[in-house]
Amino acid sequence: MMPLADRAILARGWRRWLIGFAAGAAGALAMPPFGFLPALALSLAPAVWLLDGTAKAGPSRWVPLKAAALIGWFWGFGYFVAGLWWLGAAFLVEADQFAWAMPFGVLGLPALLAFFPASGFALARLFWTPDAWRILALAFGLTTSEWLRGHLFTGFPWNSPGMALGQNLWLMQTASLVGLYGLTFLAIGIGAAPAVLFTGRTGAARCMAPGLAAALLVLMGAFGLWRVPGEASPTVENVRLRIMQPNLQQDAKFNPRNRDAIMRHYLALSAGPGPDGRTGAAATHIVWPESAFPFLLHRDPASLAQIATLLEPGSVLITGAARMDEPLPGEEAGRFFNAVQVIDEKGTILGSYDKVHLVPFGEYVPKFLDALIRAVGLREFVHIPGGFEPGAARSTLAIPGLPPVAATICYEAIFPGEILADGPRPDLILNVTNDGWFGLTTGPHQHFAQARLRAVEEGLPLVRAANTGISAVVDSYGRTVDKLPLGVEGIIDTNLPVAAPATVYSSGGRFSLTATLVFCLMILIVRRRHQSTSP
Numbered sequence: 001m002m003p004l005a006d007r008a009i010l011a012r013g014w015r016r017w018l019i020g021f022a023a024g025a026a027g028a029l030a031m032p033p034f035g036f037l038p039a040l041a042l043s044l045a046p047a048v049w050l051l052d053g054t055a056k057a058g059p060s061r062w063v064p065l066k067a068a069a070l071i072g073w074f075w076g077f078g079y080f081v082a083g084l085w086w087l088g089a090a091f092l093v094e095a096d097q098f099a100w101a102m103p104f105g106v107l108g109l110p111a112l113l114a115f116f117p118a119s120g121f122a123l124a125r126l127f128w129t130p131d132a133w134r135i136l137a138l139a140f141g142l143t144t145s146e147w148l149r150g151h152l153f154t155g156f157p158w159n160s161p162g163m164a165l166g167q168n169l170w171l172m173q174t175a176s177l178v179g180l181y182g183l184t185f186l187a188i189g190i191g192a193a194p195a196v197l198f199t200g201r202t203g204a205a206r207c208m209a210p211g212l213a214a215a216l217l218v219l220m221g222a223f224g225l226w227r228v229p230g231e232a233s234p235t236v237e238n239v240r241l242r243i244m245q246p247n248l249q250q251d252a253k254f255n256p257r258n259r260d261a262i263m264r265h266y267l268a269l270s271a272g273p274g275p276d277g278r279t280g281a282a283a284t285h286i287v288w289p290e291s292a293f294p295f296l297l298h299r300d301p302a303s304l305a306q307i308a309t310l311l312e313p314g315s316v317l318i319t320g321a322a323r324m325d326e327p328l329p330g331e332e333a334g335r336f337f338n339a340v341q342v343i344d345e346k347g348t349i350l351g352s353y354d355k356v357h358l359v360p361f362g363e364y365v366p367k368f369l370d371a372l373i374r375a376v377g378l379r380e381f382v383h384i385p386g387g388f389e390p391g392a393a394r395s396t397l398a399i400p401g402l403p404p405v406a407a408t409i410c411y412e413a414i415f416p417g418e419i420l421a422d423g424p425r426p427d428l429i430l431n432v433t434n435d436g437w438f439g440l441t442t443g444p445h446q447h448f449a450q451a452r453l454r455a456v457e458e459g460l461p462l463v464r465a466a467n468t469g470i471s472a473v474v475d476s477y478g479r480t481v482d483k484l485p486l487g488v489e490g491i492i493d494t495n496l497p498v499a500a501p502a503t504v505y506s507s508g509g510r511f512s513l514t515a516t517l518v519f520c521l522m523i524l525i526v527r528r529r530h531q532s533t534s535p
Contacts, residue, residue, distance in 0.1 A: 001366075002131075002464055003198060004198070005049050005195070005198035005199055005360055008046050008049035008050055008052075008053065009049045009050070009053040009199075010050045010053060010452075011050070011053060012053075013074050015054065015449045016050060016071060016163060017070070017071070017074045018072045018074075018347050020046075020047070020050055020072075020074035020075040020078065021048060021074045021075070021077060021079060022046075023042070023043050023044075023046035023047055023050075023075055023078065024047075024074065024075035024077065024078030024079035024080075024117075024340075025042030025043070025045060025074055025079065025081065025082035025463035026039050026042040026043045026078075026082075026457050027039055027040065027042070027078075027079050027082075027083075027161070028082035028083035028159070029042075029082075029152075029159070029516065030043070030161075030163075030164035030191075030497060031083055031159050031163055031164065031165065031264040031442075031443055031446060032167050032442070032446045032448075032449035032501035033445035033446070033449075034169070034442075034443045035167050035301045037164060037165075037168075039164075040161070040164050040187060040190065040191025040248065041191050041193075041194045041195075043075075043079070043191065044138070044188060044191035044192040044193050044195070044197035045191070045192060045198075046195075047071070047072075047075055047121070047132065047138065047192065047195075048135065048138060048157050048192050048195035048196075048199075049195060049198075049199070050071045050075075051068055051071065051121065051124065051125060051128060051134070051138070051201065051412035052128075052130075052134075054067040054068050054071070054125060054234050055127075055130075057130070057459070063160065064125055064128075064464050065122045065125050065126065066122075068121045068124070068151060069119065069121060069122040070118070071121055071123075071405045072114075072117045072118035072119070072120060072121025072122065073114045073117070073118035074116030075114075075117055075121070076113060076115070076116065076117030076118060076202060077110055077111060077114040079110075079114075079117070079159075080109070080110030080113045080114060080159075081106070081107065081110045083159045083442075083446075084106075084109065084110055084113075084158070084159070084422050084443075085106055085441075086104060086438050086439075086442050086443035087105045087106060087438070087443070088102045088106040089111065089438045089441055090388040091105055105481065109390070113149065113156065116145045116146070116148060116149040117142060117145055119145045119148070119418065120141040120143075120144060120145030121138075121139075121141060121142070122140030122141070123141035123145065124138045124139070124140065124142065125137075125141075125299055125526070127140070127141075127524035127527070127528050128462050129451050129527055129528065131208040132193075132196050132208055132435065133523075133524070133527045135189055135192045135195070135196065136189065136195055136497070136520055136523065136524060137208050137524055138188060138189075138192050138242070139185050139189040139192065139520070140185075140517060140520040140521065140524060140530045141189040141424075142161070142184075142188050143185040143188060143513075143517065144360055144517060146160050146162075146181060146184050146457050147181055148165045148511070149509065149532050150181070150415070150416075153360075154357070154358075154360060155196075155275065155357075155415060156178065157406075157414060157415060157416070158446065158450070159186050159317070159413060159446060160180055160413075160466045161187045161188055161191070161245060162175075162180045162181065162182070162183030162184035162185075162186070162187050163449060163450065163453070164182075164187050164221070164457075165183045165186060166180065166183050166449070166450075166453045167189075167449050167452075167453075167456065168224075169224065169228065169478055169479065170220070170221045170223075170224030170225055170228070170325075171217070171220050171221060171224060172453060172456050173220075173221060173223055173224035173227045173228060173456060173477070173478070174220045174224070174225065174454055175453055175456045175457045175505065176227065176459060176504060176506060176511055177503070177504045177505055178504040178509060178512055178516075179457050179505045179509065179512075179513070179526040180416040180453060180457070180508050181416065181513045182505075182509075182512060182513055182516070184187070184514070185516060185517075186216060186220070189213065189216075189295060190213040190216055190217060191290070193209040193210045193213035193328070194210050194213070195244070196208070196209040196210060199212055203376045214495075227477065228477045228479070229477070230503075231295075232475075232481075232497075233475040233476060233477070233479070233481075233497035233500075234477075234497070234498050234527070235459070235495035235496055236381065236403065236495070236496040236497075236498055236500065237401075237496055238284065238285050238401065239284055239285065239402060239496045240276065240282055240285070240403060240493070240494075240495060241283065241284075241285050241286075241463060241473065241494055241495065241496055242282075242283035242285070242286045242287070242491055242492070242494070242524065243287045243463065243464075243465045243471050243473070243484075243491060243492040244266065244268065244286065244287065244288050244289075244465065244491050245289070245465065245467070245468070245469055245471040245484045245488070245489060245490055245491065245492075246262075246266060246289070246467060246471070246489060247465060247467070247468050247488055247489040247490075248262065248265070248369070248436065248467055248468070249436065250529070251279070258294060258356065258401060259293065259295050262293065263293070263303055263306060266288060266292065267306060267307075267309075267310055267440070269489065269490075269491060270286050270288075270310055270410060270491070270499070271310055272491075274324060274492075275490075275491075275493060276493060278493055281312050282493070283315060283493065284314065284315050284316075285315065285316055285317075285318060285319070285399070285401060285402060286311070286315070286316075286320035287317075287318045287319070287430075287432070287463060287464050287465040288317065288318070288320065288432070288465060289319075289320055289432050289433060289434055289465040289467040289471070290320035290324060290338070290409055290410055290432040290433045290434040290465075290466075291320050291321070291338065291340070291387040291434050291466075291467075292320050292321055292454075293321055293322070296321075296322060296323060296324055297319070297321040297322075297323075298321070298341065298349055299324070301347075303486035304343065304347035304348075304349075305347050307343055307345055307347055308343075308344075308345055308347035311343075311345035312345065313345050313519055314344060314345070314400075314401070315343040315344075315392075315401075316342055316344050316345075316350070316399060316400055316401065317342070317343045317344060318340065318341075318342055318343075318399060318432075319340070319341055319342075319343070319432070320338070320339070320340055320341075320409065320434070320465075321339055321341045322336055322337070322338060322339065323336070323337050323341065323352065323354075324337070325337070325411075334495050335389040336387070336388050336389060337354040337355065337388060337389055337391060337411075338354070338355040338358070338388045338408045339352050339353060339355065339391075339409075339534035340352065340353045340397065340409060340430070340432055342397070342399050342400075342513045344400070350399075351397060351398055351399065352407075353395060353397045353407040353492040354389075354391030354392070354393070354420055355388070355390065355391055355409040355410070355412060356390050356391045356394050356412065357390070357392050357411070357412045357415065357418070357515075358387075358388055358393075359410065359411060376389055381432065388454065393420075393421070394419075394420070394421040395421050396420075396421045396423065396424070396426050397430070401421075402428060402496070403426065403427030403428055404424065404426040404427055404497070404524065405426055405427075405428045405429075405430050406419050406421065406426040406428065406429045406430065406458075406460070407418050407430045407432075408429065408430065408431045408432075408451075409431075409432055409433070410432075410434065411433075411447070412431075412449070413429070413431045413433075413447075413450065413451040413454055414450040414451070415506075416453075416454065416510070417457075417510045419454055420458065420506070421437060424504060425462075426460065427460065427498070427499040428453075428460060428461055428463060428499065429454060429455060429460050429461065429462045429463070429498070430462075430463050430464075431451050431462060431463070431464040431465075431467070432464075432465050432466075433447065433464070433466045433467070434466070434467040434468075435467065435468055435469070435486075436467045436468040439468075440463075440486060440487045444466065444469060444470055444486050446466070446488065448464070448466075448470040448472065451464055451474075451477070452472075452474050452478055452480075455475070455476060455477075455478055456476075456477060456478040456503075457501040457503065457506065458505070459475050459476045459494060459500040459501060459502055459505045459506060460476055460499050461473065461474060461475050461497040461498070461499060462474040463485050463496070468486060468487055469484055469485055469486035469487060469488065469528045470483055470484065470485060470486050471483060471484045471492060472492070473492065473494050473496070473497070475497035476497060476498075477497055477500065481494055481495075481497060482494045511533075
């Protein structure tokens with residue numbers, strides 16, 4: 001029977017594409033919530049063999065590159081379909097308006113995202129050699145394309161391969177040194193290394209790359225074991241958090257007819273007894289999730305007065321809420337913002353943060369596509385005329401009784417290196433979100449895992465309030481202090497962990513990726529020239 005590696009190397013036509021698609025889809029098993037680390041090898045080792053098979057794809061030197069790009073596209077398409085299928089749930093919230101467009105989200109977005117690994121495979125193929133150095137070429141090419149995916153067209157670094165290492169408590173600590181993209185480089189190299197076991201020319205050649213990959217995993221685990229303290233993190237004095245998870249269905253949440261019922265539900269849940277028997281009166285800071293109201297809270301004195309009755313003297317409410325500024329001269333309506341607002345016991349709004357990184361098509365329609373989208377009867381998912389406007393700039397939010405806060409709304413928390421404002425370092429990451437769009441799927445688990453990794457990268461605790469979950473408090477080392485699972489109603493009563501010292505990554509380690517990729521490029525160029533001049 002022909003060995004599996006040879007089958008992949010010799011595959012042509014639809015068989016090659018099918019292997020690429022299946023290998024990419026297998027990689028989704030390494031992502032949250034599954035975390036099956038061997039799936040990295042099941043996904044990336046076949047990718048190496050498929051690229052090996054492009055060596056004689058045609059007489060022109062461009063033909064192997066085209067073949068590699070096509071393999072990369074099918075690999076990426078499988079990876080993103082298997083990892084992002086849950087996006088289809090958002091189209092069923094208002095099925096009468098959006099269900100027909102679900103295939104465009106479930107298949108169309110993965111088809112577009114697949115062009116990034118396609119470029120990564122082609123870049124790797126430029127430096128491909130028949131020895132173990134091709135593992136470095138794949139890590140270089142795919143990491144470069146992943147960085148581009150996280151930045152071009154507003155960026156979408158969801159489920160970057162580094163998340164396979166970024167969900168285990170010990171392995172994820174390496175993110176404090178190199179961040180998500182550094183983990184991605186390591187994950188690709190480690191996952192692809194087993195391919196050499198089946199294609200090396202000698203025993204030493206077959207074992208060197210897998211042995212190095214195993215050693216890296218051991219070193220990462222040892223570093224994590226050393227970095228994470230043996231005791232629980234100390235807590236900030238005189239701060240008692242209460243996080244409210246209402247678990248409202250998405251179709252009810254944005255219905256203005258439910259406004260009074262929603263407010264009563266929030267108030268009753270926030271004031272009631274918690275797991276330890278304490279009531280909301282014991283909390284110094286109550287946190288509600290994103291887009292908490294189907295109305296403009298800052299223009300509703302009655303609702304602000306109700307909130308005031310909930311709060312004890314000196315306590316505050318931190319909540320997601322849409323807000324609208326005053327109309328500009330000549331305009332009939334002001335601009336809408338997705339915001340975090342801070343309210344005191346008098347019902348006064350003390351401060352606000354406006355979301356900077358909006359979700360395309362979810363919160364706004366890109367202007368160059370606006371006319372086309374409206375022409376076919378579509379709009380953004382949120383019920384805001386014209387969609388939201390982005391905030392002017394990321395800023396640190398001042399909240400009485402809390403250290404300086406880096407506020408993030410929804411998927412702003414998935415962008416490594418972009419959640420802190422310029423200036424003094426904050427001591428807390430706040431993430432309010434509404435993952436109710438995606439029901440009881442894998443999406444909210446992936447979202448929480450990515451927000452948790454930001455805590456490790458920056459060395460800051462994370463406080464997270466989500467409508468349907470997962471709400472949690474995470475310390476600066478990624479340890480979950482307390483959380484509410486997906487799809488339940490409840491509250492979290494807990495203290496706030498203190499921030500850890502600034503990490504290498506937060507102090508400038510994010511530039512290590514550039515240095516790593518440049519160094520790899522130099523090595524690959526030398527190896528490629530050496531291989532081309534060898535007899």
